Amino acid sequence: xxxxTQSPKYLFRKEGQNVTLSCEQNLNHDAMYWYRQDPGxxxxxxYYSQIVNDFQKGDIAEGYSVSREKKESFPLTVTSAQKxxxxxxxxxxxxxxxxxxxxxxxxxxxxxxx
Amino acid sequence: QQPVQSPQAVILREGExxxxxxxxxxxxxxVHWYRQKHGEAPVFLMILLKGGEQKGHDKISASFxxxxxxxxxxLTASQLSYSGTYFCGTDRYSGGGADGLTFGKGxxxxxxx
Numbered sequence: 001x002x003x004x005t006q007s008p009k010y011l012f013r014k015e016g017q018n019v020t021l022s023c024e025q026n027l028n029h030d031a032m033y034w035y036r037q038d039p040g041x042x043x044x045x046x047y048y049s050q051i052v053n054d055f056q057k058g059d060i061a062e063g064y065s066v067s068r069e070k071k072e073s074f075p076l077t078v079t080s081a082q083k084x085x086x087x088x089x090x091x092x093x094x095x096x097x098x099x100x101x102x103x104x105x106x107x108x109x110x111x112x113x114x
Numbered sequence: 115q116q117p118v119q120s121p122q123a124v125i126l127r128e129g130e131x132x133x134x135x136x137x138x139x140x141x142x143x144x145v146h147w148y149r150q151k152h153g154e155a156p157v158f159l160m161i162l163l164k165g166g167e168q169k170g171h172d173k174i175s176a177s178f179x180x181x182x183x184x185x186x187x188x189l190t191a192s193q194l195s196y197s198g199t200y201f202c203g204t205d206r207y208s209g210g211g212a213d214g215l216t217f218g219k220g221x222x223x224x225x226x227x
Contacts, residue, residue: 031212042116042201042217043156050212058214059206090155094212103146103215105155 003027004106006091011111013085021076021109023091031094032074033103036060036087043090049074078111085113115139117204119218126225132189134221136202137182145178145185146203146215149196156201160187189223197225 004025013019025032031050035043035058045058049068063082068074074093078085092105117138124132136145144163148156162178162185175188189196199222203215 033214035214035217040219042219043203043215045206045214045216048212048214056213059216102158102161104158105148108155 004091004093004104006106006109008109009107011109013113015113016080018077018079019111021089023074023106024072025093026072027093027095029093029095033092034066034076035090037090038087046076085111087111116216117202117218119202119221121221123222126192128194128225128227129191132192132223134187134200136185136218138204142180142183143205147176147187148201148203149198150201151198192225194225194227197223
């Protein structure tokens with residue numbers, strides 16, 4: 001079955017530690033995205049990549065980093081510079097290069113930093 | 115420029131209809147609608163495109179008024195499974211490229227038996 005996987009589902013870290021969230025897709029999609037969701041809020045775009053070896057900052061990129069070395073994978077690192085890292089992180093992908101292509105979300109990773 | 119959704123919340127009896135609105139302060143190329151259940155990822159419902167094309171769910175309809183920069187989602191004869199939070203997403207840039215979406219804060223829909 002084609003889809004997007006994110007791991008782990010729940011992640012706990014101490015303040016000051018970097019943590020990397022995994023996102024893998026086997027849909028052969030070119031574009032991949034990372035969003036963050038806080039309680040009672042909509043999703044906010046962190047980073048996105050339209051093609052391998054290229055990525056752009058979204059609306060709230062500070063304190064985060066990404067890489068896109070393979071088409072299937074788009075890991076997100078939450079660094080110690082991110083002031084409020086506790087959130088629900090969602091990865092999604094899109095098959096085309098247009099805003100009207102359907103986007104499919106992975107199941108998400110809930111990160112708690114104490 | 116985050117789109118504005120209304121109402122913030124609505125409670126219905128099963129079988130009743132609901133309308134959820136999404137307004138933007140900038141020109142839109144496409145509007146995406148998602149439903150999210152508590153603790154889960156958003157699920158794609160529909161895309162509406164400038165020019166009138168729609169892609170998506172066969173039991174949910176929507177409209178897109180380009181001039182007013184608004185979209186509305188129509189849920190008719192609501193079922194218990196329709197409960198959740200509905201989000202609209204609009205293009206970050208008006209050109210229609212794959213640059214990600216800007217989402218509204220959501221509309222909470224509760225369907226009671």
